[in-house]
């Protein structure tokens with residue numbers, strides 16, 4: 001599914017070298033189904049041409065307040081009406097100052113003052129310009145006026161300095177814009193999740209693990225964040241980037257995961273255990289690499305010890321969070337899932353069939369609770385995660 005389908009976005013560019021990254025952003029926005037109307041300040045046209053932005057958006061680009069292509073000759077009104085949001089990226093120091101004071105001396109600033117839709121700005125400037133008290137005052141004023149500020153990030157700057165003020169990357173702007181449009185049923189809630197596999201050492205170079213890409217858990221963390229929650233993700237090793245705005249605690253073993261979860265479980269409203277936790281660890285793991293012997297004689301004999309059940313331990317906490325478990329089964333899903341839910345004493349267990357979900361991008365989830373069983377439609381993992389978060393939100397105690 002396209003995450004910005006039916007959305008019309010006015011994308012404003014102001015003067016800054018980060019303009020070159022906005023070409024990529026327009027591509028990604030249109031890929032997600034958005035209609036993008038680009039408006040540029042004169043300064044922005046020094047950094048990237050209107051021709052490039054027109055080619056990528058497939059629509060006329062506007063720079064001048066006096067542009068006669070708009071029928072009533074009022075582009076500042078015409079362009080903002082019917083827009084779902086105005087996104088200004090990059091937003092310069094000067095443009096933020098203008099917004100904070102309601103100035104309207106070019107098309108983009110006039111459009112912002114005349115808007116009847118949400119406004120999001122993505123600052124991009126040198127670290128001293130960002131740290132300047134006037135800029136900080138203006139940023140605070142924008143927040144007070146209900147304008148969303150995305151970023152800035154810290155790091156290398158085009159001027160050669162290092163610090164705060166860098167524009168966040170196009171994929172991060174896109175993720176924040178998509179999140180902006182999602183419903184917020186978990187606003188004010190704190191959510192803790194586990195995801196990915198755990199790995200249990202046999203010796204310093206060998207491990208026992210479960211097959212898990214982490215995709216479902218990471219998609220749920222992102223969906224919970226989009227839904228307005230403050231999200232912490234305790235994850236075993238995966239190849240996935242941390243979802244934007246989510247606190248990531250990387251761990252290796254089940255015992256580390258248990259420790260990280262128990263340290264935070266009392267402070268959260270909701271715990272979702274998605275990790276494929278190894279059931280055992282190797283009791284007699286070797287401190288040095290085990291050596292092969294000629295002819296394979298003396299193969300190691302591994303002794304196993306059970307790992308703690310993280311979900312069951314959190315579910316046992318008095319005054320602990322509302323708990324959701326996952327179960328991937330290879331057969332008899334309904335029977336095993338309901339039995340597991342009761343055994344772990346949790347209100348909701350989400351089941352899926354292991355062969356359908358492993359390494360796949362799509363998933364089919366079935367909810368098991370006190371009322372019985374309820375299948376969600378098959379969907380991509382992010383759409384399924386959003387749907388599941390919506391279901392959880394309706395069940396979560398007030």
Ligand code: C5P
Nearest residue numbers: 273274275277308309310311325326327
């Ligand atoms: O017991 P089983 O592994 O089948 O249960 C699956 C659910 O329990 C998942 O939500 C999983 O994350 C959680 N779990 C856990 N700690 C374990 C084993 C499973 O949190 N040691």
